[in-house]
Every structure is written in structure tokens, then in C-alpha cells.
Amino acid sequence: MYATNYHRAGSVDEAAGLLAGNDEAKVLAGGQTLIPTMKQRLAAPTDVVDISRIEALRGIEKSGDAYVIKAGTRHADVAGDAGLKADIPGLAALAGKIGDPHVRHRGTIGGSIANNDPAADYPAGMLALGATIVTNKREIAADEFFAGLFETALEEDEIVTAVRVPVPAKSAYSKFPNPASRYAMAGVFVAKFADGSVRVAATGAGADGVFRIPEMESALASNWSPEAVAGIAVDASGLLGDIHGSAEYRANLVTVMAKRAVAAA
Amino acid sequence: MGVDGIGARVPRKEDKRFITGKGRYTDDMTLPRMGFVAFVRSPYAHAKIQNIDASAAMEMPGVDAVLRGDELVADGIGNLICGWMIHSKDGTPMKMGAWSALATDTVRFVGQAVAMVVADTYAQARDAAEAVMVDWEELPAVTTTAEALAPGAPQIHPECAGNLIYDWEIGDQAATDAAIENAAHVTKIDITNNRLVPNPMEPRAAVADYDGAEEHFTLWTTSQNPHTARLVLSAFYNIAPEHKLRVIAPDVGGGFGSKIYVYPEEVACLWAAKKVGRPVKWVSDRTEAFLTDAHGRDHTTTAELAFDADNRITGFRVNTTANLGAYMSLFSSAVPTYLYATLLSGQYAMPAIYANVKTVYTNTTPVDAYRGAGRPEATYVVERIMEVAARELGLDPIELRRKNFVTEFPHQTPVIMCYDAGDYDASVRAAQDAIDYAGFPARKAEAASRGKLRGIGVSCYIEACGIAPSKAVGSLGAGVGLWESAEVRVNPVGTIEVLTGSHSHGQGHETTFAQLVAERLGVGIDTVQIVHGDTDKVQFGMGTYGSRSGAVGMSAISKALDKVEAKAKKIAAHLMEAAETDIVVEGGAFKVAGTDKQLSMTEVALAAYTAHNLPDGMEPGLKEGAFYDPTNFTFPAGCYICEVEIDPDTGKTEVVNFVAADDFGRIINPMIVEGQVHGGLAQGIGQALLEGCVYDADSGQLTTASFQDYCMPRADDLPSFKVMTTETICPGNPLGIKGCGEAGAIGSPPALINALTDALGTEDLSMPATAEKVWRLAQAARAPMAAE
């Protein structure tokens, strides 16, 4: 790790102030991505602004027909939340499949989506659930938020404060983990809403990160069953291929995970 | 037996220290004024060093020195050696390229050290290492043996034209060719043994100190064999004469072979400690470990097995090419030859064997012994080809094996080894019963009803441990003898210290060795202290690898105990005025048989040290040493049967059932033995399903250089193993021990691949059997089914 200056922010405003005008500064949340990257000397922020002690950034609340999950909420808290388990079981299950217990007790939802790793799990959940990302400056629809590999709509000094997730009628997440890293080789989140609409999002597989699968969405809207998606294959040319799996294999996994998610929902 | 003696399931004495974080590892050593080392490493697989500019680095805070290879050579530090001479079949010696601890003009693999920085802190050293400017001229690189042997391939060492290090053979070529020519059936396979990274939990480390007044060096290091390290550092690398060099291998967190060798970093740290006049510490990070710890395996093999009309083996022909990486590591030359081809007879009576082994330089990390060292490669060839042969011949794979088992001992194979004892059928029966072999078809059908492909695979391995005797290995080219030493010191109050040349880095010697003393002298293991890992304490030893510590190391202790017991009996007889032959040792006391007269160990020991009343002419004290040189290798063997279930939609393999029936000879502590088997199986299953080095073919970069990409097995990848032992006593050593440290890793890979190929109905599957490979084969297997 290169030497860096550590700041502990007491509030979101204080954190924003520390970030403003310093494009070499970085927010530190759970540190499960940023710290390993710094230790390997792949990231070298001059300043880290630790937001993990900000109480206002933690907690899960139901408000109307949506849940507000504060950005600093840890994966383990999402996985164990009784309300989420009942109302959005796919999301609680997704959080429970991230990394290992250590990671789940440090890593945060805000950090995960701000990082937008193409193999991370949360982006699939946010996109399929049609979540809204709330920052200290504005609100951004998930469809606009995830902008490519490790790219988001966030500005340099913008801080995610919460996500607002509508409660679907049904939801499930099915993940095929990379055997080494245990991130997703392919993870598919399916959500069906009260109005009959369906959203399907896949992570781990896309060459540009998380993506929706419109063919599956319309097929499931008319026939909510695993068979409805069994014959739908995503185009391998837009998928990732690496030593763990070719694009063609990932395309297969997307279909299989979609089937399994629908069966589980 | 005493409660703590041979065969007792005693909890490990050393675990309190390890579990409570009180172990003392090399990185725990801190010396006054100590500087920290960071190495400047090559980012290229093959390049010329045009210039090294350290001026910017020298200006950075805390930097003491930047040292280069030309300075190291100028100071007379010797090149790294390979300690086993192999001759090609034409009689020429192996062609070894020079390997300096810090590269002087050319680098030959990614991660090779070219310079070192010494600074006040580790972070300063790392920062400065990045500021050392090296002008590289990149050269074309090769990572596979096929490319390296191709005409026009880049030349890796000037000493080795064509990159072929040696072209070695063993066995009777004419007889084998004839057997294959005249066979009723020949099975032929082409297989690859994938390259592995050892990944011990504790990375390598070195702390080096130089006392200028005494001209004396001390090295704390992560070594499996500190005495060999001292010998090599002294005799070949010119660090200092042996009496001016102390090597300490304190607690070491796993080795698996990778810590046998003396690496460039330790040599450079010793040299630097003197050069800069302060103690220095280097601790490898995980990336350095992936790039520079000696890798294992990396063979490609073609094998042909000939049978007569009665399905008996008549001949076995094997052609192997082994990748030794960019330099010849300390024992690298022996692994694909004497540790490999000598085991090609497996558990079978084979009238003729011929093996040809070529070893090749490539621009990759050096390859050397890794858990099993040669025997896993041999077992994979033999047990895959037996399974394929059974399928081709339409026979039950166990029946074909049974038909060809060696059943009479001693058995001389055509490839040097003489098997001394074994009962291969006993292990097979135990494994068959434990897994319910006969019930497999029903389980397969049930799995099919759940959409799963289920397969069963067998592996009957044999291996050779306690590599010996010294005279024999010397005649085969070994640069060292392979005996062991021990010293038993009974203190004046009767407690006992055992000094051993073996080294424990996870094996539990502090417990098992104490159990031997407990058995022999009837004392509790708490009164016994095992001392190892320090050249100032233990006179000499060969260290721990090749599952030799039980068979060889404990035999040396046993011999020393014989002498201690004999002297103690003399003293006891004298004190109790009895005949020496009437003295028996029981429950920690010396008793006169048939009377109630007895003396405790404490009383006898005290008498030995007060020396007030000893037999005439006897020297005071109670301390004896012994060297033990075995008469033969030992031959652990066993049968592993494994069942897998494949999810054909994803190719995910689940190991649903795994039985290991091993014959390790006499067992000292069953719990420790089971632990060794479990760990070995995890590594073997890892090799078969998950692990494997991938090099980028163009750049020679190691793609799998972190745990994000190199897939180590985890607990949830493994089933709950059923392990058991059958026992034939090893006649070759006084304790009847064979060795258990590597069997799991040796025997399991073919069992896995045999099970997978059984499930998939094709032989075309290489290790690691990743989900994608299995998925593709499952699709192909499904297609004809769908057509039916």
C-alpha cells in the first residue's frame, strides 16, 4: 500500500466536503474492494474518507411499497433482515451469497454498487428490481446508474446514501460462482411485479457489466415459468470470456440461472 | 503400550501454540536496526537487462542500499545449484544454465529478481523498488515444452542448445517394444499433468544477520531442511563456512515441498546483511509466492500398455516431457526421473517397462518437488491407463487391476524399485466395502432420475517414501545422503529432550516423536521435548520431505533410544545389584523382573549425572545419538474410490463420496495420519477439479497469479471423506512405518478423473476438470442420448 491520508467523516456533508475538489480522494466504506486494491498497489488515493462510522448511512426501512436500504448497510444485515426476507427474498438471498462471512460483515451495498464490478451480485438485484439509487445530490434510476465495467453515473465527489427498492410480487436470484473468486460467473435476478411486468438482469457475464434481458422479460410476463426462458439464449458476442469460462459457456449459464431463478421465485 | 504410546489418538502438543496465535514464525523475528528488503523483479518472461539506474531510488526516504547482481557476483556469491546429476541416454550430463541469485544480464521468467532495496521500513523498500529504473530489451518467450522444443524456438540458456536439459531413459526398450508389438491388446493414452502452485499458508521469509566481529551469519528462514540449506549456502554459495553460519527454521506454516529449496532471496538477504552492515528481513507477499515459489508437476505424457489374451500386462511404454521452468531448482532433475519413472509399475506385475523422459527449459517459474513429487505424475499415468484399458477390454476396472496385482513380496520391478511388503487386495476390499461398490448402479440410476450424471472411479496407487539408502541414491546422482540423525538427552531429573534432523512444518512431530519415546520408556509425552530446526542445536539432519520423517527420522530416534535404554539398564542393574538381563522397562520405571525392586527414570537419570555410583569404567551422563540410513524405500499403497455427480446443465461436479483405504505400515497417531490424508486428498482433488497454472502464451505472464484466479480447494468443494487403513508392517525399518504425508495427493487425481470420465462416457478430459470442460462433454454425451 502507498502512504495515504485517512479521514473519518462524521456526516455525509463532511465526507462530501473532504472529497470536493480533490479528485485523488476516495470514499472508504466496507473496504472489501478498496483496501485489497490499495494493498496490491493498484489504487493509490492520496486521501481516503471513511464513511463507515456514519450512523445515518445504516439501516433498512420499509416505506410504502418500497424498501430504503441505506448505503452503509452491510451485506449480512441485508441477508438477515426479516422484512426483506419476506418481501424481497431474492435480494436477501443475493446478499447472503456474497463472498464469505467476513466480507458480508464489512462490505456494504453502497460500496458494491458504486464499484460496479462486472461480476458483483448487487447490480443484478438493483437493475432487475428497478431500484432507485439515492445520492447526496440526486436520485438515479438503476437503468441509468450502471454504465459499464466499473463505471457508474456517479460524479467524482458524489456519495451514494441509499437505494430505494420497490417490493415485487416475486423475486429470486440464482448464481453460478466463479470457483476461485466466488464472484458471479453468471448471476441472474428475476423480479415479477404486481402489474404483471417482469424484469430480468444478469451479472458476471456481460462484457459491459450488468445487463437486462428483454426477451426473457417479455416471455416471462406472458408465462411465468422456467420453460418460458429455457429456449432463450443471450448473444455470446456481448459476453465476457476468460480462463474460467468462455462467452459461449457464460451464455449457457445465463439461461440456466434464469430458469433456476424463476423456479425458485 | 502406554496411554500416550504408539497407536494412541493423542491431541497434538503443538496445537495450543498454533491455535492461540503463539507460534513463532520467521516474520515474528525482529532484530535491532533491522532493515527491510524489497526485490526489483522482472515484469517480462524473457528479457535482456540493458541498464539498472538506482539513482532515483537511492534518493527516496529511508533507503539504505540498492544492490545488483553484478555486485553479488563480484563478491563471490556462487550460482544456485541443482543437487541431483542426471545423465542423458547418450551419457552426456544434464545441461544446466547458470542461475545467479540476482540476475546480471538476462531474466528468464516473470518475477525473477534483478536487484534488491534495503530500507528502514517495508513500505519504503517497496516504494524505492518501484523507482529503480531498469532498461529492458524484451526477448521472445516460450511457456510450454512443445514450443520450447520446436525448431527455431527462443534459446533460454546458452549452456543448453535447443532447451532440452536431458533426454533420459529407464527400463528395457527392446523387451517393451516387443511386448507391445506382440500384444493381444494395447491401450494408448495422451495425458497432461497440470502445473500447480504449492501455496503454503505461510509465505517464504528470511531474516539474515551478520556479526562482523565474529564473522558469523544467522539466517531465520522458512525451510523444511535447515541443515541442507546451511550445507548448500556454505559449500556452493560461499556465504560462510558452516561453523560461521547458523540456520534456524522456526515454526513454518506449511511447505508441501516448496520450502525444501534454497531460493535466490535467502542467498541475497545473507549477502546483503553483510554488505549493508545491518540485519535484513524479507517476507514474500502472495503475488511473489505465486511467481517465485517452485511450482509442481507440468508433464505431458504418451503411454501404451500392452496385454496378453488373458488380460495380463506384458509391457508398458511411457514417453514424458517435463517442464522444469526457467532454471533447475535444487532437486528438479530427480523429480521426473527417479521419483517418477521408478513408480511406473504401480501395484502391478509388469514384465517390461520402458520410459523416456525429456526435461525442458521454458520461460516459466522453476518447477520442483511438490507434495508427492513424481509419484502423483506416475500414479496418474498408471491409474488412468488401467481404467481406460478396463473400459476398452470390457472388464470391471477393479477386476483388471486385481488380476495384475503384485501378490508376492519382495517384488522386483523392471524400474529399480523392489517392493518389500503390501497387500493390495486388502485395501481394495476395504474401499469397495466402504463405498458399497456393488450398490453403485442403483445410485447412478437414482442420480439420473434427478437429472445428474453419476460416475465412479478407482485408483490403486503405490508410492515410495523415505527415499534411500544413501549409497543407492548416491549411485543414481544424488548430491546428498538420505539418512537421518537423532539425539536423545535424558536430563538429570528424568525429563527427555529429543533432537532430530527432521523438521516439522505441519506434520505434528512434536507429538508423534514424543509418542515413540513414551512407548519405549513408559513416560508421558509431556515430559518429552522435541527439538528441531536449528543448526546450532541439532548436529545434522536431512529435513522433512518425501514422507520420510516417520520411516527415517523416527527410526533414528529409535536407534538412539536403544542406546539410552541399554545404558540406563546397566546403571539400574548396578544400583539394584541385579543382572542387566533381568531389568525390564515398564511404566517409566526400571524393574528387576520377578521382584518388587524398581528405580524410576528420574532416579536412574540422576545417578547417571551425579556419577557417584556408576559401573566401573562407565562415562557419566545419559545422552545418546544415532544416525539411521534405511535399507530401502518404503512403499505405502492403497485404494481410493470416488463418486461424482455432474450437473449437466452447468458442468458443475460434486464429489459425493470418497473412500480412502491406505496401507501406511505401523501407525503412531491415527488422528494425525487422518489429518495428513485429508489434506492430501484436498490437494489431489484440487488438482483434478480446480487448480492449474495458466500462462499467457504470448507474454509469458502468469495469468493465475492470485487466489482470484488460481482456484484453491475450499471446505465446501470437498465431501466428508471416509478414510481407513489396512496394515502390512514395513520390514525395512525398526518401527514398521511406511509414511503417509503425500499419499492423498498422489492417489486421488486419477480417482476423480476416472469417475468423471465414467459419468461422461469419454476419456477426453484433462485436469483441472473445470465446469466448462465438463459441461461441453456433458452436452456431447447428451446429444446421442437425445437422438436415441
Ligand SMILES: Cc1cc2nc3c(=O)[nH]c(=O)nc-3n(C[C@H](O)[C@H](O)[C@H](O)COP(=O)(O)OP(=O)(O)OC[C@H]3O[C@@H](n4cnc5c(N)ncnc54)[C@H](O)[C@@H]3O)c2cc1C
Ligand atoms: C474475499 C472477497 C470476496 C468477495 N466476494 C464477492 C461476491 O461474491 N460478490 C460480490 O458482489 N462482491 C464480492 N466482494 C466484494 C464485496 O461485496 C465488497 O464489499 C464490495 O464490492 C464493495 O463494498 P465495500 O463497502 O467494501 O466498499 P469499499 O471497498 O470501501 O469501496 C469500494 C469502492 O466504492 C466506493 N464507495 C464505497 N461506498 C461508496 C458510497 N456510499 N458512495 C460512493 N462511492 C462509494 C469507494 O470509493 C471505492 O471506490 C468480495 C470481496 C472480497 C474481499
